[in-house]
Amino acid sequence: MITVSTHTSTQAFRAALLYFHQQPNAQHSQHQDCITYHSDGLLLVQAGKVLACGDYSRLQHLLTDDIPLTRFENKLLMPGFIDSHIHFPQTEMIASPAPDLLPWLENYTFPTEKRFADPAHAAEISEFFLDELLRNGTTTAMVYCTSHKEATNAFFEASHRRNLRMIAGKVLMDRNCPDYLQDTAESGARDSEALIQRWHGTGRQLYALTPRFAPTSTPDQLGRCSELAKTYTDVYIQSHVAESQAEVKWAAELFPNSRSYLDIYDQYGLLRPKAVYGHCIWLDETDRGRMHDTQSVAAHCPTSNLFLGSGLFDVAAAENSQMRYTLATDVGAGTSFSLLRTMDEAYKVARLQQHYLPALQLFYHCTAGAAEALGLAGQIGTLATGAEADFIVLDTHATPLLARRSSTANSLEELLFAVALLGDDRCIYATYAAGVCVHQRAE
Incomplete structure (x- = not known):
C-alpha cells in the first residue's frame, strides 16, 4: 500500500x-x-x-x-545517466591534439592538472564540470580528481552542496610524472585515508582509491593502496588498464613478473567488486576471465579510444566472458560529456567488429546496468x-x-x-x- x-x-x-x-x-x-x-x-x-x-x-x-x-x-x-569513468580536471583541455596516449598525457594532461594546486581553481572547475554533467543528463559519475588533496576536497564540497550522488578520488602517482604532481607512497596513502574518512558516506558522496595507472605508481604505492582497500572494504577502486599498446608495453617493462597488465592489479588485490578499470582494450581471454571472477568492471570509453586511436573495445568478447562493462565518456580524452554521443560511438565500434548493440542495451548500460556494476542497484x-x-x-x-x-x-x-x-x-x-x-x- x-x-x-x-x-x-x-x-x-x-x-x-x-x-x-x-x-x-x-x-x-x-x-x-x-x-x-x-x-x-x-x-x-x-x-x-x-x-x-x-x-x-x-x-x-x-x-x-x-x-x-x-x-x-x-x-x-x-x-539519470551514470558515467563510470571521467576526469574533472581535464574539462578545459578536452579536444587537445596528440598522436597517442602517452604524449597526450605529457603535453596536455599533466600541465593542466598542475593548476589544481590552487583550491580556488579546483573549486571553479568543479562547479563548471558538475554543470556540464547535469546539462548532459548525468546524475552520477565516477570521477578522477588530481594528486592534490585539496582539489579532491573542492570537488566533493561542490557535489555535496548540490546533493549529488558522486564517486571520486585523489589520484595516486609517485613516479613517472612531473615533480609538481608527484606524491609518495606514504603521503598518497595518508591523504587517501583522510579523504575516505571525511567523504565516504557523507551525504551522497562515495570514495574511490585512485592509482592513475600502474606505470605511475611504484610497487610500494600499489601495496599501500592494497592495504587501504583491505581496511576500507566498501570503498571503490578506479584506474586504467590496457588502453594503448605503447602503455601495455611500458607496464610490462616496469612489472616484468606480471603475466599481463591486468595481472599487476590482481597481484595487489585490486580486482574486486566496485573496482572499475578504464578501457580494457588489450585484454586476453585469461584477463577477461579474471575480470569476471573478481566481479571487476570495465569502463568502455569509445569516444576517447577513437580520439586517441587506442583501439576498439571488444564488446562481443566481454559479453562472451560475462565480464561486467559499462559505458563512460572519459572526458577529456573523450570528446563529449554526453552519454548519448557515447552510445552513438559505442554502437559504431561494435559494428566495426561485426557485433550489434540494440538501443535498449545501450541505455541499460548507462542506467541500471551501471548501477548494478557499481554496487548501487536499487539506489x-x-x-x-x-x-x-x-x-x-x-x-x-x-x-x-x-x-x-x-x-x-x-x-x-x-x-x-x-x-x-x-x-x-x-x-x-x-x-x-x-x-x-x-x-x-x-x-
Whole structure:
C-alpha cells in the first residue's frame, strides 16, 4: 500500500516512463521482461526518493490538491545517466591534439592538472564540470580528481552542496610524472585515508582509491593502496588498464613478473567488486576471465579510444566472458560529456567488429546496468519504489531531424535508437537529483 505523507512535500510528474530490470540483448526482440514502460505514466517523489511509479490511470487517485503535478508533454522520463569513468580536471583541455596516449598525457594532461594546486581553481572547475554533467543528463559519475588533496576536497564540497550522488578520488602517482604532481607512497596513502574518512558516506558522496595507472605508481604505492582497500572494504577502486599498446608495453617493462597488465592489479588485490578499470582494450581471454571472477568492471570509453586511436573495445568478447562493462565518456580524452554521443560511438565500434548493440542495451548500460556494476542497484539507475529520485526528462523531438525521425518510429527500440544515434545535450529537457530540478534546458 502506498502512503502519501502529509508531513513531507510530495511531487508528481506525468510523462512516458522507462526503466530497466535486467540487460536486454539482441536475441530478445520484445524486451518486455527487461523493462518497465508506461506510455502515460505517473512518478511520485517524496523526500528525495521514488514513492511510486506506474500508469497514470492506476496511480492518479493518489494525487491531492496539495501535490504539485508537473506534466511533460511528449517527453520520456527515465533514470539519470551514470558515467563510470571521467576526469574533472581535464574539462578545459578536452579536444587537445596528440598522436597517442602517452604524449597526450605529457603535453596536455599533466600541465593542466598542475593548476589544481590552487583550491580556488579546483573549486571553479568543479562547479563548471558538475554543470556540464547535469546539462548532459548525468546524475552520477565516477570521477578522477588530481594528486592534490585539496582539489579532491573542492570537488566533493561542490557535489555535496548540490546533493549529488558522486564517486571520486585523489589520484595516486609517485613516479613517472612531473615533480609538481608527484606524491609518495606514504603521503598518497595518508591523504587517501583522510579523504575516505571525511567523504565516504557523507551525504551522497562515495570514495574511490585512485592509482592513475600502474606505470605511475611504484610497487610500494600499489601495496599501500592494497592495504587501504583491505581496511576500507566498501570503498571503490578506479584506474586504467590496457588502453594503448605503447602503455601495455611500458607496464610490462616496469612489472616484468606480471603475466599481463591486468595481472599487476590482481597481484595487489585490486580486482574486486566496485573496482572499475578504464578501457580494457588489450585484454586476453585469461584477463577477461579474471575480470569476471573478481566481479571487476570495465569502463568502455569509445569516444576517447577513437580520439586517441587506442583501439576498439571488444564488446562481443566481454559479453562472451560475462565480464561486467559499462559505458563512460572519459572526458577529456573523450570528446563529449554526453552519454548519448557515447552510445552513438559505442554502437559504431561494435559494428566495426561485426557485433550489434540494440538501443535498449545501450541505455541499460548507462542506467541500471551501471548501477548494478557499481554496487548501487536499487539506489540509482531505476525508477523503482525506494530509489533515489535521480532522473532525466528526454526530449525526443529536440532537433528538427530527430523530431522527424522520432515521428516515424514504430517501436520503443526504434525511438531510443534514433535518440542514441542523433541525440546530444539538447535532448536533455530537465535533470533532477534527489527530486530537485538541477538543470532545465533553456527554451
